[in-house]
Amino acid sequence: AELKVFAPATVANLSCGFDVLGCCLDSVGDEMLIRKNNLNQVRITKITGQDLPMETDQNVAGVAVKALLKELNSNQGFDIEIDKKIKPGSGIGSSAASSAGAVYAVNKLLNEPFDAQKLISFAMQGELLASGNAHADNVAPALLGGFSLVRSYDPLEVLSLPVPQELVVVVLHPMIEIKTKDSRSIIKQNVSLKSAINQWGNLGALVSALYTEDYDLLGRSLQDEIVEPVRSILIPYFQDLKVLASENGALGFGISGSGPSVYALCKGEQIAKKVRDAIEVFYSNKYIDFELHLSGIN
Ligand code: HSE
Numbered sequence: 001a002e003l004k005v006f007a008p009a010t011v012a013n014l015s016c017g018f019d020v021l022g023c024c025l026d027s028v029g030d031e032m033l034i035r036k037n038n039l040n041q042v043r044i045t046k047i048t049g050q051d052l053p054m055e056t057d058q059n060v061a062g063v064a065v066k067a068l069l070k071e072l073n074s075n076q077g078f079d080i081e082i083d084k085k086i087k088p089g090s091g092i093g094s095s096a097a098s099s100a101g102a103v104y105a106v107n108k109l110l111n112e113p114f115d116a117q118k119l120i121s122f123a124m125q126g127e128l129l130a131s132g133n134a135h136a137d138n139v140a141p142a143l144l145g146g147f148s149l150v151r152s153y154d155p156l157e158v159l160s161l162p163v164p165q166e167l168v169v170v171v172l173h174p175m176i177e178i179k180t181k182d183s184r185s186i187i188k189q190n191v192s193l194k195s196a197i198n199q200w201g202n203l204g205a206l207v208s209a210l211y212t213e214d215y216d217l218l219g220r221s222l223q224d225e226i227v228e229p230v231r232s233i234l235i236p237y238f239q240d241l242k243v244l245a246s247e248n249g250a251l252g253f254g255i256s257g258s259g260p261s262v263y264a265l266c267k268g269e270q271i272a273k274k275v276r277d278a279i280e281v282f283y284s285n286k287y288i289d290f291e292l293h294l295s296g297i298n
Pocket of ligand 1: 012184
């Protein structure tokens, strides 16, 4: 028995939701093939597209699947093939896609012993390996689709939020690698009450905007005065890009996950293409290699 899955890229944080909010891109992602074997072993048998560890315990997909099997007390073996299209360290949930795709497929091949919440917790073990921290804001939307909100980490409680139909995301990936581990280490550990008030005001408003399809409110709530000021220093021309996105009609703009990718959330494909084209022209003149993606959320 084998299963081929699409393992989607995700945008985590969405400015005001550090470690608790993320969304799933419907047209950027990896392909994975998972197959049962009779060896009682989880093996990473093939990785194409990127150079990543093949040892099961060093590979996020391997670790996530082993966490699932351990909970089942199962010694069923699996072979995992990954066609990696999302670059590691890009900020669009590369490790999360592999972890989430692997546990999703294995669960299906075992006739679904676990629900989505449990799968999220297994996939988080992959995130722990990749970044030193078991955050869920990439793996949850990769598994559930759409927008996900982590209400609580202990116990884990993840909610799905509605997706306003006209939302389109533009993602710019400057080709520099920023490891999540490193970009987490520079964040301040304490937050002022004033910043916290602004942040939870924005996060609450963002959730409301998703339910009411209030695009303007959504745009106003995409702000982050806690993490973005620190991390944006690592991203070439961040402030210029932000102004450019806004001038071309984006609802909001910020760092995707831990960067270096940035995202612009737009209403409708026409505006998204305008924003993408403006960023392309601007960045082409800066002698930095980059990739641009345009995607729906689903
Ligand atoms: N919330 C995590 C962070 C996402 O910002 O570090 C990592 O992709």
